[in-house]
Amino acid sequence: MKYFSERIPATFVYAGVDLEANGLFAGTRGRQIAGRFGVIETVSFPRTEEWTSLVSTLEQALCLQHHRPSTLEGLAHYLHERTGGMIGSLSHLIRGAAIDVILDGTEKITRKTLEGVKLDRAAQTRKTKTAS
Known part of the structure; x- marks a missing residue:
């Protein structure tokens, strides 16, 4: 992920469940990844x-x-x-x-x-x- 984000001029969207709790941003590499990506949390659909x-x-x-x-x-x-x-x-x-x-x-x-x-x-x- 880090390699691609540094070398390819594109927007990457990664999706998953409990990414932060499951170690994606843990350790040295995780901190590097966290510095390059933003997290957008989703919520349930409102009753509208x-x-x-x-x-x-x-x-x-x-x-x-x-x-x-x-x-x-x-x-x-x-x-x-x-x-x-x-x-x-x-x-x-x-x-x-x-x-x-x-x-x-x-x-x-x-x-x-x-x-x-x-x-x-x-x-x-x-x-x-x-x-x-």
């Missing part, structure tokens, strides 16, 4: 019109025979609460529900269907922390 629009966009991509348009859009508040506003968790939840309804033949997602989908580990951890 943009969230509802995101849910709507994901819903429009579904190709389910009996799914009613705007069902998920109407559940945007629930989906935000369930996923903590994390886009990856939202995608995982909707994709899991879609697979379930294709397999059971109903081909429509409801709140009950969504409640039956286990969330990813990160979303489960966030939910446990906010409930405490």
Whole structure:
């Protein structure tokens, strides 16, 4: 990383989880890297019109025979609460529900269907922390 950043006139974007806690910036080389890069921390998506629009966009991509348009859009508040506003968790939840309804033949997602989908580990951890 250091070699490329010194020799190539380009902008590099590196992404990861808990980079600082996992030693990227530790030691002599880590301090050198830290001196050349900025960290931009991400946060969960706020529950705004943009969230509802995101849910709507994901819903429009579904190709389910009996799914009613705007069902998920109407559940945007629930989906935000369930996923903590994390886009990856939202995608995982909707994709899991879609697979379930294709397999059971109903081909429509409801709140009950969504409640039956286990969330990813990160979303489960966030939910446990906010409930405490």
